[in-house]
Amino acid sequence: AKPAEPAKAKVLKAGADAAFAPFEFQDEKTKEYTGFDIDLIKAIGKQMGVEVEVQNINFDGLIPALEAGNIDVLISGMTITEERTKKVNFSKPYYRSGLSMVVKSDNNTLKSFKDLEGKNIAVQIGTTGANEAKKIKDAKVREFNNAPEAFMELKAGGVDAVVNDLPVNEYYIAKTGSKDAKIVGEPLNAEEYGIATAKKNTELAEKINKALEELKKNGEYEKIYMKWFGK
Ligand code: GLN
Incomplete structure (x- = not known):
């Protein structure tokens, strides 16, 4: 019999196009990925008891990466649209944009x-x-x-x-x-951002919604929002 594998901390692989400040970008000094989305997905990971690892992927490659299973989740200022909803599951909206x-x-x-x-x-x-x-x-x-x-x-x-x-x-x-x-001019429209997961991974989608709801209740979401958008 094979020896038991040592317990590993579970990792949530998150994809983002890190050229979209203030949502996701690379900090010039530390070279770390940072921004509203990065803080939010890390807080969601913490809530779920998993480590979050961020991968920088070009925006038009994010949904394909999710479909291929190279990442578990994508958060990238991505607007919830009908067309994208055919390919991925979106969380409840987490940010109003346009x-x-x-x-x-x-x-x-x-x-x-x-x-x-x-x-x-x-x-x-x-x-x-x-x-x-x-x-x-x-x-x-x-x-x-x-x-x-x-x-x-x-x-x-x-x-x-x-x-x-x-x-x-x-x-x-x-x-x-x-x-x-x-x-x-005036903004052209109103859009809402969502966190996307693979169609088949409904369990993860539920966990993300639950964590997001919890962060809204306990004030953590508000803290992150104020850090990036508070005047
Ligand atoms: N919100 C826009 C979209 O979803 C742009 C997102 C982005 O460039 N990261 O298409």
Whole structure:
């Protein structure tokens, strides 16, 4: 008979596209993954009694990684959509978001989404922002691997606007200052983020919902929220 395996701490493998501050990004000094989503999934793991290990995966590779079983869970500012719900299970919504547009600070002609007709727009590939931008009449949509690359293209003058999640746009402008870019107009829509698990892993989905509910009750969610979004 084989000797018994030593007991190992259970690990929850979480995937995130760590280029989406303040939800998930790499701390410049420590090189650790950090952000609202990272703190939240770690708190959920703690609640469940498991260790959380974060893997950095490109946004459009996250659902495939979940389907392939390379990760157990994904948390990446991912909007709950009908199309994605066909492929994964989403937790109860954990954050209210929406899309907004960013233009150069000195641009005084683009004031709202309706001004984007026929314009050049940068988006992140595989996102709700990309989908919505493609619906704008005659717009030329250029897809980048992540949000920072889309912002860089705006700064370089290669596009007229970036369409991306409002809280990420706000954080970007707060960090870089108002000299380069500004948010204009009203948010285009309302979206909600969810934590995704594989379709077949309903047990894990339930545990995550339970942990999330507990963190909302015991004030931990509020603490994490205030750390990243409190003024
Ligand atoms: N919320 C958007 C989406 O789900 C963007 C997410 C992201 O870029 N991390 O498509």
